[in-house]
Amino acid sequence: xxxxxxxxxxxxxSGFPNFAHAEFITLGAFIGYAVADQxxxxxxxxxxxxxxxxxxxGFLCYRGIFQxxxxxGATIIHLMVASIALGFILRHxxxxxxxxxxxxFTTSWPAFDLGPIRVTGLWLLLIxxxxxxxxxxxxxxxxxxxxxxxxxxxxNPELALASxxxxxxxxxxxxxxxxxxxxxxxxxxxxxxxxxxxTGWDIILPMFAVAILGGIGNFYxxxxxxxxxxxxxxxxxxxxxxxxxxxxxxxxxxxxxxxxTLIIKPQGLAMLFRRA
Amino acid sequence: xxxxxxxxxxxxxIGIFGIVALSLNLEFGFAGLANFGKVAFFLVGAxxxxxxxxxxxxxxxxLIAGALISALFGLLVALPTLKLRLDYLAISxxxxxxxxxxxxxxxxxxxxxxxxxxxxPAISIAGASPRxxxxxxxxxxxxxxxxxxxxxxxxxxxPYGRVVRAIREDEIAAEALGKDRAKYKAQIFMxxxxxxxxxxxxxxxxxxxxxxxxxxxxxxxxxxxxxxxGGPANNWGALLGAxxxxxxxxxxxxxxxxxxxxxxxxxxxxxGALIILVLFYRPQGxxxxxxxxxxxxxxARYGRTVAKNKGS
Numbered sequence: 001x002x003x004x005x006x007x008x009x010x011x012x013x014s015g016f017p018n019f020a021h022a023e024f025i026t027l028g029a030f031i032g033y034a035v036a037d038q039x040x041x042x043x044x045x046x047x048x049x050x051x052x053x054x055x056x057x058g059f060l061c062y063r064g065i066f067q068x069x070x071x072x073g074a075t076i077i078h079l080m081v082a083s084i085a086l087g088f089i090l091r092h093x094x095x096x097x098x099x100x101x102x103x104x105f106t107t108s109w110p111a112f113d114l115g116p117i118r119v120t121g122l123w124l125l126l127i128x129x130x131x132x133x134x135x136x137x138x139x140x141x142x143x144x145x146x147x148x149x150x151x152x153x154x155x156n157p158e159l160a161l162a163s164x165x166x167x168x169x170x171x172x173x174x175x176x177x178x179x180x181x182x183x184x185x186x187x188x189x190x191x192x193x194x195x196x197x198x199t200g201w202d203i204i205l206p207m208f209a210v211a212i213l214g215g216i217g218n219f220y221x222x223x224x225x226x227x228x229x230x231x232x233x234x235x236x237x238x239x240x241x242x243x244x245x246x247x248x249x250x251x252x253x254x255x256x257x258x259x260x261t262l263i264i265k266p267q268g269l270a271m272l273f274r275r276a
Numbered sequence: 277x278x279x280x281x282x283x284x285x286x287x288x289x290i291g292i293f294g295i296v297a298l299s300l301n302l303e304f305g306f307a308g309l310a311n312f313g314k315v316a317f318f319l320v321g322a323x324x325x326x327x328x329x330x331x332x333x334x335x336x337x338x339l340i341a342g343a344l345i346s347a348l349f350g351l352l353v354a355l356p357t358l359k360l361r362l363d364y365l366a367i368s369x370x371x372x373x374x375x376x377x378x379x380x381x382x383x384x385x386x387x388x389x390x391x392x393x394x395x396x397p398a399i400s401i402a403g404a405s406p407r408x409x410x411x412x413x414x415x416x417x418x419x420x421x422x423x424x425x426x427x428x429x430x431x432x433x434x435p436y437g438r439v440v441r442a443i444r445e446d447e448i449a450a451e452a453l454g455k456d457r458a459k460y461k462a463q464i465f466m467x468x469x470x471x472x473x474x475x476x477x478x479x480x481x482x483x484x485x486x487x488x489x490x491x492x493x494x495x496x497x498x499x500x501x502x503x504x505x506g507g508p509a510n511n512w513g514a515l516l517g518a519x520x521x522x523x524x525x526x527x528x529x530x531x532x533x534x535x536x537x538x539x540x541x542x543x544x545x546x547x548g549a550l551i552i553l554v555l556f557y558r559p560q561g562x563x564x565x566x567x568x569x570x571x572x573x574x575x576a577r578y579g580r581t582v583a584k585n586k587g588s
Contacts, residue, residue: 088548
């Protein structure tokens with residue numbers, strides 16, 4: 001969910017899907033791993049450092065590559081290809097530094113049973129961080145000047161520009177926040193499973209499903225959509241197992257949601273949040 | 277390893293990926309469709325070939341069936357997605373490719389799942405040396421490449437090709453002139469998919485095996501690099517791109533012992549940097565869009581030179 005929110009916001013503001021978002025997630029996860037495990041500073045420090053570093057990387061990528069390209073009149077296809085190319089550079093640089101073998105966070109989490117379900121401390125922390133971040137984002141988007149500027153630019157860039165909003169700066173900040181959120185998503189994903197250079201790419205398609213179902217650039221839509229896609233995947237996995245199919249099809253569920261949304265209602269759930 | 281064999285191997289790969297690059301060029305260069313799932317149709321052709329050749333169908337029929345079934349898949353994908361915006365099309369086709377790869381990976385009854393199956397070569401001559409085998413393959417691959425190239429050139433220079441370019445430039449204007457844009461796009465998509473299917477068949481019969489790991493999204497983007505580098509909407513450019521990219525791949529593999537980092541990583545880092553540089557400094561590629569050739573234009577040019585000669 002955290003990753004998809006960042007993807008959706010940058011997609012909405014810059015007008016093209018950033019496939020390198022997957023690599024922001026991976027990069028965040030590896031930085032988190034380096035700070036928490038290799039330096040031994042613990043998870044909270046890892047979250048903060050990864051947020052900042054990946055955020056800056058996201059900003060630099062936009063400022064250094066996509067913004068100049070767009071100014072030169074690149075089409076949306078060119079921007080998408082450039083984001084994939086950037087993804088290659090990041091992914092294989094990560095591969096060259098940390099190698100392609102999967103790594104694991106060594107921190108162990110206390111686990112306890114809630115009825116039939118086993119809950120780990122990591123999940124509780126994840127839920128806490130996700131809710132806290134969603135709340136903070138909500139406050140920023142509704143109460144602060146920059147948050148209002150982000151929403152204004154997302155819904156109508158020309159009007160925002162005409163009202164004296166510095167659109168470029170708004171987009172830079174969004175890329176910073178988007179990269180940072182991706183990093184946090186990456187760390188939790190990596191701590192829960194494993195970490196390797198494809199960490200981000202493995203979950204990019206469900207994230208696109210979330211971004212599109214929620215309505216591109218729509219923060220609240222993305223949160224609701226993340227819940228829907230997450231639930232659908234987990235229910236779907238049970239259903240798949242019952243049907244005797246491989247559970248690796250869970251990514252297919254997100255794909256079906258994606259296609260159905262695109263065909264029926266390409267603007268996604270955004271219409272539910274018109275006045276939000 | 278035999279250096280000559282290594283060189284011939286390169287020639288075969290240039291031919292196979294030349295076909296894929298031509299097909300992407302039709303879709304992206306001429307029709308402006310962002311097919312980010314090229315590998316899906318490559319996969320369909322490859323698996324069709326592998327499965328049919330197992331039950332003893334002759335190789336030419338396997339290749340043709342691969343093309344037809346790929347075209348059918350192309351149509352299936354095109355119907356719901358082609359009316360969407362360009363970016364949605366790109367995402368959904370990319371997702372389609374990943375799903376197909378997952379299916380052949382987890383359904384081991386189709387073709388061995390993750391481990392793949394071996395594929396019989398198209399033409400096997402008893403007792404022939406590896407070099408002769410590769411030469412036979414070169415003949416086969418370049419024969420297919422020639423057919424695809426002729427088709428692509430004919431399409432590009434025909435009235436049909438002009439309509440397709442018109443749709444790329446301005447959909448609404450083309451529609452206003454009575455051209456059904458969805459139909460044209462779907463047709464181009466099917467032709468492109470069919471070509472990719474043939475290339476997939478050639479690929480697996482040359483390698484003698486097929487497995488899901490051969491069809492990562494990387495393949496799609498390697499082909500994108502070929503088309504963008506060589507020059508979109510120029511069939512010679514697509515071929516040039518295929519030659520350059522394959523040469524580069526082989527070059528880095530050869531340089532493996534003297535490089536400080538793993539050449540596979542380096543390859544993709546350089547590919548990424550290359551694409552971004554091309555987009556920055558030469559978005560039209562090495563070769564510009566080929567001008568349209570028609571009888572009328574030729575006559576007009578002829579008339580102009582005649583008039584000039586008379587005047588002087």
